[in-house]
Amino acid sequence: MIYDNHNRPITYLRLAVTDRCNLRCFYCMPEEGIKYLPKHQVLTYEEMERLVRVLAQLGVQKVRVTGGEPFVRAGLMDFLHRLAEINGLNDISLTTNGVLTAPHVDALAALGVKSVNLSLDTLDRERFRKITRRDELPAVLKTLDALLSVGIQTKINAVVMDGQNTQDLIPLVDMARTLPVDVRFIEEMPFNGEGSHYPILHWTHKRIIDEIRAHFPDLQKLPDSPFSTSAAYQVPGHKGTIGVIAAFSRTFCGTCNRIRLTAQGTLKTCLYDNGVLDVRALLRSGASDEELTAAFLQAFSQRVANGFEAEQQRDTVTESMATIGG
Secondary structure (H helix, E strand, C coil): CCECCCCCECCEEEEECCCCCCCCCCCCCCCCCCCCCCHHHCCCHHHHHHHHHHHHHHCCCEEEEECCCHHHCCCHHHHHHHHHCCCCCCEEEEEECCCCCHHHHHHHHHHCCCEEEEECCCCCHHHHHHHHCCCCHHHHHHHHHHHHHHCCEEEEEEEECCCCCHHHHHHHHHHHHHCCCEEEEEECCCCECCCCCCCCCCCCHHHHHHHHHHHCCCCEECCCCCCCCEEEEECCCCCCEEEEECCCCCCCHHHCCEEEECCCCEEECCCCCCCCEEHHHHHHCCCCHHHHHHHHHHHHCCCCCCHHHHHHCCCCCCCEHHHHCC
């Protein structure tokens, strides 16, 4: 296991396989979309596999495949099979918007995918269309049913947006009454291709919990998993659980064990940094595994203490989460 300069272990990689997406979510990108990377600037699956092997030898045990939307990239399932063969990895997970996912759920289960994060900000079809700018809620719910039917651990990710979906908090919490899902509410972040939508974030993690507790007074705090970004809760008698992620307030930085690789091969050791290493340039200049390892270790030894420090070291945040990678 490797540790950064703040004595935090690095065991978790979020790997973006594409910056492309088939939705246009309000909180992720402008209506006109973003300028996608040319194909030659995106890492090949072979390059990604090599990088994961190097990181697994350094102690990375979990890989979460993200995008953009992973399933818009051809050949994803074959790539997941190759990841599953890498020594040292004991957890392959996926984040998806669920629009294209349902036909692949049986194969994901057979592959041993442990969990899927499913983006679902509302159960109301018209609000879904307004938030995502696409009418795809039935396809997402089909994916949810398929995931639960094969027993894949399913986490519902809902970004809480003032004036957009705050009326959906309680209906989403109610999903956990009868379904074994973890419904997680996420503070909105400025990674939408435009910057912050609000001068002040009104729906903080504290306000979200207060709103839920107003409807469910017996809401109980659960122990949080090690390195978890989500504060866990449960309503007694409900099959599922509730989570709140302080993604903008950044209350969990002190235990962060994750790094990110963007689709273009930029290493981010913090969600809020501007990228700390051009891994693609190293790969394509002929770097050996030993040289890649040395470059990774150097980057980990200079990691920022938290997201606020990372943000202070860069220009205004305006990129899309699709570019960063989930």
